[in-house]
Amino acid sequence: MAELGLNEHHQNEVINYMRFARSKRGLRLKTVDSCFQDLKDSRLVDETFTVDEVTEMLDGLQVVVHGEVESELINTTHTNVLLLRQLFFQAEKWHLKLQTDISELENRELLEQVAEFEKSEFKSSNKANTESIKPKLAPLNEGGSAELLNKEISRLNEENEKLKARLKTIETQATSALDEKVKLERTLKELQKIQGDYKVPHNTQEINNLEKTVAALKSDFERTLNDSTANKKSLEEDLVSTKHNLLKVQEQLDMAEKELERKFQQTAAYRNMKDILTKKNDQIKDLRKQLLKYEPED
Incomplete structure (x- = not known):
C-alpha cells in the first residue's frame, strides 16, 4: 500500500479498525454535545444570570465533560490493548516475538500520514457509516521447522x-x-x-x-x-x-x-x-x- 507501506490484507485490517474507532468517537462526541444541550434545556431558562450562577453551571458542565472524555480515553486505551492482545496471541501460537516502538506513536509525520489516509478512505459520510464484518485473524504461513519437515x-x-x-x-x-x-x-x-x-x-x-x-x-x-x-x-x-x-x-x-x-x-x-x-x-x-x-x- 502506498500510504502506509502495508500489503492489501493488512490495509483492510487497518481500515476496519479505523472504522470502528470513528464509530466510537462519533458516539462519544454526541454524548458531549448532549451534555451542553442538557445544560441549555435545564438551566438556561432565565434571561439574566449572576456571575456565581454562570460559574456554577460551567463548573458542573466541566465535571460532566471531563468524565465523558476521561471515560472515552480509558476505553480507547483498553480497546487498543485488546487489539494488541489478539496480535500477540497469534504470534505466540507460532513462537514469534513481536516488538513495538513506543516513540513512533508520537511521530508527527506518521500521524499526519495516517490522518491523510483516513481522509482519503472515508471521504463520504456514507462510506464512514458503512458497517463491515471484521474477519478473524488468519494464521501465519508455516515456517521454520514445520516447513523443513x-x-x-x-x-x-x-x-x-x-x-x-x-x-x-x-x-x-x-x-x-x-x-x-x-x-x-x-x-x-x-x-x-x-x-x-x-x-x-x-x-x-x-x-x-x-x-x-x-x-x-x-x-x-x-x-x-x-x-x-x-x-x-x-x-x-x-x-x-x-x-x-x-x-x-x-x-x-x-x-x-x-x-x-x-x-x-x-x-x-x-x-x-x-x-x-x-x-x-x-x-x-x-x-x-x-x-x-x-x-x-x-
Whole structure:
C-alpha cells in the first residue's frame, strides 16, 4: 500500500479498525454535545444570570465533560490493548516475538500520514457509516521447522516412489534370471539323458559333432550362471546401499520429529505432523521388509 507501506490484507485490517474507532468517537462526541444541550434545556431558562450562577453551571458542565472524555480515553486505551492482545496471541501460537516502538506513536509525520489516509478512505459520510464484518485473524504461513519437515516429507515420498520402481525392476530382473536358470538346467538334464541313452554310432564324425554341441551348451550355461551371479551380486550391493540410505533418512526424520515435538508440543500442528511421521515410518518399515528378501543368506 502506498500510504502506509502495508500489503492489501493488512490495509483492510487497518481500515476496519479505523472504522470502528470513528464509530466510537462519533458516539462519544454526541454524548458531549448532549451534555451542553442538557445544560441549555435545564438551566438556561432565565434571561439574566449572576456571575456565581454562570460559574456554577460551567463548573458542573466541566465535571460532566471531563468524565465523558476521561471515560472515552480509558476505553480507547483498553480497546487498543485488546487489539494488541489478539496480535500477540497469534504470534505466540507460532513462537514469534513481536516488538513495538513506543516513540513512533508520537511521530508527527506518521500521524499526519495516517490522518491523510483516513481522509482519503472515508471521504463520504456514507462510506464512514458503512458497517463491515471484521474477519478473524488468519494464521501465519508455516515456517521454520514445520516447513523443513514438510519438504523432508515430500522428498521422502519421492524417494519411496523411486525405491518402489527400483524394487519392481529388481524383482523383474531376478525373476527373469531364475527362469533362465531353470530353463538351462532343464536343457542340460535333457542333454545328459540323451547322451546317456544314445548308442555309440559307427560314424566318428557324428560323435564329435555331438560332443561339440554338448560342450557349447555347457559353456553357454556356465557363462549364463556367471552373469546371473554377477547380476545378483550387483543387485545385493544396490540393496545394501539403498538400505543404508533408508536408515540415514530414518535417522534424519527422527531428529526432525524430536525438534518438531520440542517446538510444537500441545499444538494441533504437532499432532498432525506426528501422525504423518508415523505413517511414513510404517511405509519405510514395509519397504525394508521387502528389501530383506533379497539380502544374501549366511
